[in-house]
Amino acid sequence: MNRIYEELFIVKPDAPEEEVDQFVEQLQTQLKTSGATVDKVEKWGKRKLAYRVDKYREGSYVLLQVTAAPEMVKELERRLRVSDLVLKFLTVRIDETLKRLEKRKKERDKRAAKRAERAPVTAPAQPSLAQQMTEAPGVPGMPKEG
Amino acid sequence: MAETRGGRPVSASQRPTGGDKAVATQKKQYFRRKKVCRFCVEKIDDINYKDVKMLHAFVAERGKIVPRRISGVCAPHQRRLMDAIKKARNIALLPFAASY
Numbered sequence: 216m217n218r219i220y221e222e223l224f225i226v227k228p229d230a231p232e233e234e235v236d237q238f239v240e241q242l243q244t245q246l247k248t249s250g251a252t253v254d255k256v257e258k259w260g261k262r263k264l265a266y267r268v269d270k271y272r273e274g275s276y277v278l279l280q281v282t283a284a285p286e287m288v289k290e291l292e293r294r295l296r297v298s299d300l301v302l303k304f305l306t307v308r309i310d311e312t313l314k315r316l317e318k319r320k321k322e323r324d325k326r327a328a329k330r331a332e333r334a335p336v337t338a339p340a341q342p343s344l345a346q347q348m349t350e351a352p353g354v355p356g357m358p359k360e361g
Numbered sequence: 362m363a364e365t366r367g368g369r370p371v372s373a374s375q376r377p378t379g380g381d382k383a384v385a386t387q388k389k390q391y392f393r394r395k396k397v398c399r400f401c402v403e404k405i406d407d408i409n410y411k412d413v414k415m416l417h418a419f420v421a422e423r424g425k426i427v428p429r430r431i432s433g434v435c436a437p438h439q440r441r442l443m444d445a446i447k448k449a450r451n452i453a454l455l456p457f458a459a460s461y
Contacts, residue, residue, distance in 0.1 A: 265456040
């Protein structure tokens with residue numbers, strides 16, 4: 216069964232841009248050929264690291280969101296480990312988290328709808344509240360720090 | 362006290378939410394502001410390790426996780442927060458130990 220993973224890795228800051236792009240591209244094609252789907256590729260650009268890693272004080276972050284089987288992720292991790300470009304990587308399985316969030320959101324929406332029903336006097340104010348509920352817990356993206 | 366243990370919590374003040382310090386004790390008459398869990402109040406379901414700005418608020422100057430007796434975060438959220446902070450540390454988004 217395929218699971219959703221998030222792979223965040225740090226690339227050396229002095230690596231040329233094209234090389235990084237090529238490397239990421241390579242990872243993607245490898246994943247696709249093994250049967251995984253790449254849902255999202257995000258490059259955060261250069262960020263200061265919180266501590267020194269291999270004598271580097273900064274690094275560029277790349278985030279991949281993949282739907283894959285465990286063996287594919289194992290292969291991906293092996294590739295990241297072998298690569299000279301990558302300083303550090305972190306794999307997080309997020310499908311269960313996403314499911315949980317979805318459930319929570321549904322409950323929230325239901326409760327909001329109920330509240331709207333119970334108080335029809337203040338009807339014009341309610342739709343906006345319901346809208347807020349659906350909009351607020353969005354998909355977690357990049358850190359807001361920039 | 363003894364009769365309520367094990368059963369359902371009778372009143373809100375008995376629920377182990379933590380930070381119910383607003384209840385003034387009979388002897389000492391000082392008053393502390395009631396702490397509330399930020400995640401419950403703002404209805405943040407997702408405590409994500411990538412949200413560095415948010416996590417920074419729950420990390421002390423030296424990089425330690427702020428205990429919930431100080432921050433007022435409820436237990437379930439503190440647990441998720443801890444997970445997020447530890448993940449963020451692992452990928453160098455947050456320090457293990459910050460230097461001055």
